[in-house]
Amino acid sequence: MSLPLGFGRKGENRVCQLHKSLYGLKQASRQWFIKLSTALKAAGFQQSRSDYSLFVRRRQGNFLVLLVYVDDVILAGNNLEDIENTKLFLANQFKLKDLGQLKYFLGIEVARSRHGISLSQRKYALEILDDAGFLGVKPSRFPVEQNLSLSQFNGKLLDDASSYRRMVGRLIYLTITRPDLTYAVHVLSQFMDKPRQPHLEAAHRVLKYIKHTPGQGILLPSTGSLQLRAFCDADWARCKDTRRSITGYCILLGQAPVSWKTKKQTTVSRSSAEAEYRSMATTCCEVTWLKNILKDLGVNHTQPVTLFCDNQAAIHIASNPVFHERTKHIEIDCHLVREKIQKGMIRTAHIRTANQPADLFTKPLSSAQFEVLLSKLGVINIHSNLRGSVEGDRA
Incomplete structure (x- = not known):
């Protein structure tokens, strides 16, 4: 949309008021998703409670997953005939354009090889x-x-x-x-x-x-375990303006990174142990969500998730429910780490700072350390490492 003539001049204090959205009503996207989800549920799909855009259907040994982003849909399953029948069902319900095998989705390039799927x-x-x-x-x-x-x-x-x-x-x-x-x-x-x-x-x-x-991208290997491992770290008082600490974590499924984040903490921590403990609590929330997603996808993750931290004091605070001067000011929600440990969902472990890949998400590193930790995350330069294998598989 371009502004009418007369707008945009220096000293101009008028604005354009939007009377109607270019794509219909302001609630059009919500109504569209309600209509789509209703049709999918009628076809036997179950909507995930962990991610409302994820739909799963299990029928007579067939497993089908459907992921929605506005009006773009990814469909995957273990039975090609079931996938084709689902596409026919959607075509009868909506105006559908089948783009074939997934290669490009919302700017993300997908390549397959014998090593796995690269993004x-x-x-x-x-x-x-x-x-x-x-x-x-x-x-x-x-x-x-x-x-x-x-x-x-x-x-x-x-x-x-x-x-x-x-x-x-x-x-x-x-x-x-x-x-x-x-x-x-x-x-x-x-x-x-x-x-x-x-x-x-x-x-x-x-x-x-x-x-x-x-x-540069990530590789989802075709072989390997489906166990989660989490790495968390914090940089105490990193922000010069607010003196707040930085939380950073990364979570691996087998050898593939599936979740990572860098975020400034909401409060000022009095010690590095407190900052690390808050980082552990944030990571525990993400681990809980990922385990629920895996459950929806039919992956039973019964073993406790190992949470690696390079601060011994924070690990002791998480496993030792003792009230003292160093913990009396910490918010109650941070102590969910203890609850997860007692339930057997999380198992804490110490890792040396030099081997902590979560350092990538909390502080600037030297070139050598940056490359070492990046290799531990399974991040590769896809076009240089896998070009030959991908082209060979296509041939």
Whole structure:
């Protein structure tokens, strides 16, 4: 939609009022999902309580999974005939366009080989570089300088903040398949309101790293265990402006990363042990959700999930329900870690800081340490590592 003539001039204080959405009523998307879910339930699908966009059907040994994103649908199962019948059912109910085997979905490229299924966003990454004019820039081997510490007050304000916001907004979507960018994008997104010159320079460093690894992605192996492992970490008082700590975690299903996050904690922690304990509580919530998703998909995860932490004090607080000066001020919801341990859902374990992959999500690292920890996450450069195997399978 373009503004009418007369708008957008300097000193203009008028705005456009939206009378009607371009795609119908404001509740159109909700009504569409209600109609779709009603039709799927009539066809025998059960809606997941953990993710309302996930539908599962089990019938006579056939297993079918349907995932919905607005009007885009992914369908997977163990019986091809059942999949075809479901597509015919949907075609009779709605106007349907069958795109065949999954290769490209919402900017995510899907490739299959004998090693497994690989996910990347190479095309989208190159579009970001092209939009910023960084296709010919000199590449960088890591996204954030090791001693970088940004503040909302240092540096000159940018004359045009829209380009910075657009750049960071696109980088946020790139983190869907790029855990290596999560911490850098988290830092940059804190300054969307009033970006300054140091923030823009840090964003350009991220683009140089993307130029070095545009095809970076994750691999979901075709073989291996279906056991969850969680790694959590915290960087105490990392934020210079608020002195809040940073929570970071990553969760692996077998050898494949399936969930990761970097988030600033909501309160100021008085010690590094407290910050680590809050990080453990956040990770426990994510583990609980993932176990419910696996249950909906027919994966029985009976063993306790191992939660690795590099802080011995936080591990002792989690396993030892003693009330003392170091724990009396911690919120009650953080103590859900103890409950999960007592129920046998979580098992804590210590890991050396040098081997902690969750460090990638809490602090800037050196080039050597960054590459070592990234290899532990199962993140690979798909187009360089698997090109031969994928092309051989296609042939």
